[in-house]
Amino acid sequence: MLPSDSPARVPLADVLHAHRVLQEVIVPTPLQPNRGLSAKYGCNVYLKREDLQVVRSFKIRGAYNLISSLPEEERRRGIVCASAGNHAQGVAFSCHALGIPGIVYMPATTPRQKVNQVKLFGGEFVETRLVGDTFDDAYAEAVRVSDREKLPFVHPFDHPRIIAGNATIGKEILEAGVQPIDILILSVGGGGLAAGIASYVKQVSPETYIIGVEPEGAPSMTRALEAGSVVTLDEIEKFVDGAAVKRVGDLTYAIGKELIDEVLLVPEGRACTTILELYNEHAIVAEPAGALPVAALSAVDPERLRGKNVVCVISGGNNDVDRMQEIKERSLIYEGLKHYFMINFPQRAGALREFLDDVLGPTDDIVQFEYTKKLNKENGPALVGIELKSREDYEPLVGRMTRKGLRFVELNKDPLLFQFLV
Known part of the structure; x- marks a missing residue:
């Protein structure tokens, strides 16, 4: 964990180390200007395309950075993780690349496409186990097994090395040649992505305004900020599976509270409309959590956007085609x-x-x-x-x-x- 007397953020030295480690496995994803969205919102919209990552989401960055740092003895025994799907793929890829056995817990409601990709990336090194209806159900079982079997638990978001790996996205954004980055919009689930990117960006470009976005049906960071401490939600809407958690991390909350300037809630139906627009108008396949930042553009005062350089992080593109009818249905109803x-x-x-x-x-x-x-x-x-x-x-x-x-x-x-x- 971070020293108790240090600011709530990941040190730049840790981010630079993660950047070097990740060169072995990741694709530095592009920061693409989008003419259609720029014209629609009266600003310069850039999309950070983590959906083009090797596992089609940002999650490999934190997973590989943490797993590769484990001592040799722990590597031999193997690891355990819990995930709504994307972290599982990052862990599976990392286990296969490093030759480490892993047990991956996911909710039984995880889209089939994500489950199949975990098996593909992990191969013979990874066993998948589907448990419960939500990420929190899978998480609880994974922690029990980790404690019982004395296996390292690879947390999906609340670990300094996970956050440092995610922070490398912020480094790539600031080094992409777009100056200045006035507004940066990113999705918030457990908070690992937001905490990582904010840690780097606020140290290098403190004037950048950072907006976190949660699904309306799973406002765990919003409720924590309102309460002044981490809280556990009784119920959540599970549709935006990549960002539907009942409780944000303790470390990610501490960093988010200090560094995220604003958190917005986006209705699930609006996210569905955005998924369809990204696909039909921009040829981008985004999953619900990945579409949240673009969906949030319509919730920001147009005057705040006008003429600004705005970056939206497309965090993942693991969308199951079987869900498209439901996505269209939700969009039509919302509209x-x-x-x-x-x-x-x-x-x-x-x-x-x-x-x-x-x-x-x-x-x-x-x-x-x-x-x-x-x-x-x-x-x-x-x-x-x-x-x-x-x-x-x-x-x-x-x-x-x-x-x-x-x-x-x-x-x-x-x-x-x-x-x-x-």
């Missing part, structure tokens, strides 16, 4: 373009035709319709999903249903019912 209703239809011939003719707008589209006719009933419920061309079409649609005398429930506004649809 107000898709709505679900439970509608009580009259059970008579022509009722559906009247709905199509009198209620549905010219550009409205029924994308889901489930109806079961009930015998000896005057009315029957139907689940109706409607996709709109624009957000402004919603109020007229509801108005026409009301004037038609239809009884309906808006499922988008009922969390208990809506969770069964998304």
Whole structure:
């Protein structure tokens, strides 16, 4: 750990050492100007493309820096880690490269793509074990095994060498030739990425304003800053798996509290919209946590961005294609373009035709319709999903249903019912 009397940050000497060590395995990722985002937000947007890293995320930097520093005796016994997926890939790659056995714990909810990549990178050196529903479940089991078997635990974020490895991203950003870096935006999960980059950047470029971004459903750093100490959240939304943790690290909190200037919360739906925009408009495959910084641009006052050099760190691109339908669904709902209703239809011939003719707008589209006719009933419920061309079409649609005398429930506004649809 850092000396108790030192500022909460990783020393520059540790970052420079990590930079030398990592030359063996990492790809120095590009800092790319993005014309589309720059025009959209009135500033100079640059994307730090850690999704182009050898394991498609930044996590290899901290994992390799820590594992390679272990004493020979500990290497022979092997290591244990817990991960939501990306840290596992970095650990697996490092174990294979160094010839060290490893046990990797991940939540059972981890996207299949990430699980398969862990097996690919680790080969015969790594065993994967899926436990629980969240990172915190996997973490608890991994710590138990580490203690029981006396194996080194490779923490995904709360360790000085992990943070020092991540800090090398900050070194690459500041040495990429863009001056000055006015605003730097990065995602916050456990805090290892933010703590690392902030440690380096604030020592070399203290005027750079650093914004951390969390998913709205997992605001662990935000709540810790509000409370003045690390707290454990009771429940979290697991969708942004790379940043969904119930508790940030003690060390990462201490560094973040001192060096991160602001923390923003981004709705999961907004992250989904950004994933689709990055793919369709910029040919970038970003995972939910990787899309958070770009998604946060819309939450920053435009006047603060105008004319500034703004760096967004795309932390990873391990997105499972099987999730794309859910991502599109969440995006449409967030943008107000898709709505679900439970509608009580009259059970008579022509009722559906009247709905199509009198209620549905010219550009409205029924994308889901489930109806079961009930015998000896005057009315029957139907689940109706409607996709709109624009957000402004919603109020007229509801108005026409009301004037038609239809009884309906808006499922988008009922969390208990809506969770069964998304």
